[in-house]
Amino acid sequence: GENVEQHPSTLSVQEGDSAVIKCTYSDSASNYFPWYKQELGKRPQLIIDIRSNVGEKKDQRIAVTLNKTAKHFSLHITETQPEDSAVYFCAASITPGGGNKLTFGTGTQLKVEL
Amino acid sequence: NAGVTQTPKFQVLKTGQSMTLQCAQDMNHNSMYWYRQDPGMGLRLIYYSASEGTTDKGEVPNGYNVSRLNKREFSLRLESAAPSQTSVYFCASSGGPTFADFGEGSWLTVV
Numbered sequence: 001g002e003n004v005e006q007h008p009s010t011l012s013v014q015e016g017d018s019a020v021i022k023c024t025y026s027d028s029a030s031n032y033f034p035w036y037k038q039e040l041g042k043r044p045q046l047i048i049d050i051r052s053n054v055g056e057k058k059d060q061r062i063a064v065t066l067n068k069t070a071k072h073f074s075l076h077i078t079e080t081q082p083e084d085s086a087v088y089f090c091a092a093s094i095t096p097g098g099g100n101k102l103t104f105g106t107g108t109q110l111k112v113e114l
Numbered sequence: 115n116a117g118v119t120q121t122p123k124f125q126v127l128k129t130g131q132s133m134t135l136q137c138a139q140d141m142n143h144n145s146m147y148w149y150r151q152d153p154g155m156g157l158r159l160i161y162y163s164a165s166e167g168t169t170d171k172g173e174v175p176n177g178y179n180v181s182r183l184n185k186r187e188f189s190l191r192l193e194s195a196a197p198s199q200t201s202v203y204f205c206a207s208s209g210g211p212t213f214a215d216f217g218e219g220s221w222l223t224v225v
Contacts, residue, residue: 001173009154034213043204043216044157089156093213101172102147102213106156 002027004092006105013080014113021108023090024072030092033066033073034102038087047088048075080112116140120205120217127195127224135190135203135220143209146188147172148180150201151219157204163188195224 003026013019025033031052036044050057050064050073057064061080066073077084090105120137127133139146144165149157149172159172163182177199179191188207192199205217 006156032213043218045216046213049213091213101159101162103159103173104149104157106154 002030002092002094002101002103004090004103004105006090006108008108009106010109010111012111012113015080015082017080019075019077019080019084019110019112021075021088021090021110022072023074023092023105024070025092025103026071027092027094028068028071029094032093033064034091034093035064035075036089036091036104038089038107040086044089077110080110082112082114085110085112117215118205118207118217120203120220122220123218124221125223127192127222129196129224131195132191132193133195133222134192135205135222136187137189137205137217138187139205139207139215140186141207141209141215142185143207144185145208146182147206147208148178148188148190149204149206149216150174151204152201160190160203192222195222197224200224 006023034049037047038044050066061078063076087107089107091102093102118139147162148160151157158174161180163169166185169180181189200223203220
């Protein structure tokens, strides 16, 4: 089955700096890669996703890049703010929905310091 | 729309007791999932249901059973709870072009 590895497990940045979280996956059939943000005691919430026919996607301060050949994808957060502090999870699936399993990475605790 | 609703939010069980976690979604999604979340281990899939009437094992199914009661509801049952099942449980659903919402979570402690 699919295996998703995520690094780093913790990341501390100064407010205004950029943060980068990296994930690798094992199943070359995977073609859907969402990212989730989870605040303490809350549910994971989808923040951005990318499909394998796209190399990069941006949404304001958040961007995701995908390298299918190398089987890795990354989350980039620019101009970080204290409210970006949370745990971030990457995930991979063969297709979104349709009963296909979504496999998660182990998470990155991001701390944005003032 | 309430999205994905799961109950109970908190539960303490004694070893060997049984209980059922309930999950319902009002988005007319075909697929539903149960995950458990443990510190440092991310979210691991317990069982999923691709559509009404079907269920399949995920990564960590041992000690659990599920029922897809209808399109809206997907329950998770612990027949004989063990301390290793102390965790936070999340139900989720999907049915469109993206993986959809998670429920708010159920905090389960087995003593």
